[in-house]
Amino acid sequence: MSNNVKRKEQIVTIDGPSGVGKSTISRRVAASLSFTYLDTGAMYRAVGLQLLNSRVDLGDETAVRECLQKISLELLPATTEDDEVTVLLAGEDVSVAIRSQEMSMIASKVSALPAVREKLTAMQQEIGKKGQIVAEGRDTGTVVFPDAAWKFYLDADPGERMRRRAAQMRLAGKEVDEEELLQMIIKRDHDDQARTIAPLCKAEDATVIDTSVLSIDEVAAKMLAGIEPTPQ
Ligand code: DC
Numbered sequence: 001m002s003n004n005v006k007r008k009e010q011i012v013t014i015d016g017p018s019g020v021g022k023s024t025i026s027r028r029v030a031a032s033l034s035f036t037y038l039d040t041g042a043m044y045r046a047v048g049l050q051l052l053n054s055r056v057d058l059g060d061e062t063a064v065r066e067c068l069q070k071i072s073l074e075l076l077p078a079t080t081e082d083d084e085v086t087v088l089l090a091g092e093d094v095s096v097a098i099r100s101q102e103m104s105m106i107a108s109k110v111s112a113l114p115a116v117r118e119k120l121t122a123m124q125q126e127i128g129k130k131g132q133i134v135a136e137g138r139d140t141g142t143v144v145f146p147d148a149a150w151k152f153y154l155d156a157d158p159g160e161r162m163r164r165r166a167a168q169m170r171l172a173g174k175e176v177d178e179e180e181l182l183q184m185i186i187k188r189d190h191d192d193q194a195r196t197i198a199p200l201c202k203a204e205d206a207t208v209i210d211t212s213v214l215s216i217d218e219v220a221a222k223m224l225a226g227i228e229p230t231p232q
Pocket of ligand 1: 018040041042044045104107108111136137138139140188192
């Protein structure tokens with residue numbers, strides 16, 4: 001962790017694979033610090049939905065760039081710590097539509113496209129300019145905010161991540177094929193780690209926390225113990 005916080009940006013980055021509890025923990029940490037929560041994954045999901053709805057051929061870079069130029073994407077901060085951010089695409093609330101399993105795989109696919117990464121990285125850096133942000137994603141500590149003062153990388157065993165996701169899905173009344181879910185988690189991890197631009201990886205100066213055996217409260221407390229924002 002840096003001792004030279006003044007020269008660093010007042011930004012917390014939380015990266016890691018899907019299902020490690022990043023969103024819940026990020027929202028908790030943001031609420032405790034009164035920082036703004038930036039869900040970068042929601043942005044990749046929204047762009048995936050836009051490209052899908054516009055039937056854009058993902059192999060056609062010009063068409064992808066044209067679609068991105070026209071996109072109107074807005075994130076509205078959650079009103080309570082337990083809510084997801086609201087995502088508006090051309091003014092329409094797509095917050096629920098982007099959370100499906102299908103959209104997870106599409107988001108992972110479009111996130112490998114250079115045009116998509118350029119566009120969203122620039123948007124995220126613009127949002128981060130005013131500081132006091134908790135950014136959650138795959139590359140927030142490595143690429144988007146390399147000068148963030150506090151960086152974390154959360155990890156957990158894939159089987160444990162599958163069980164957590166299965167429990168969430170069952171709570172929502174959905175049927176779960178555990179083996180299929182595990183294979184999807186493993187595939188998404190592989191795709192996110194193997195892409196050439198901004199792959200999922202730990203920033204050199206990030207603190208790693210294994211969330212397999214810790215509760216959300218324990219992880220959040222561990223993180224908050226190391227964060228001392230300076231007054232702005
Ligand atoms: O965090 P999530 O599951 O909502 O993210 C959806 C996908 O978006 C994920 O598979 C990879 C991609 N993503 C990314 O490439 N970079 C980020 N900073 C955040 C998400």
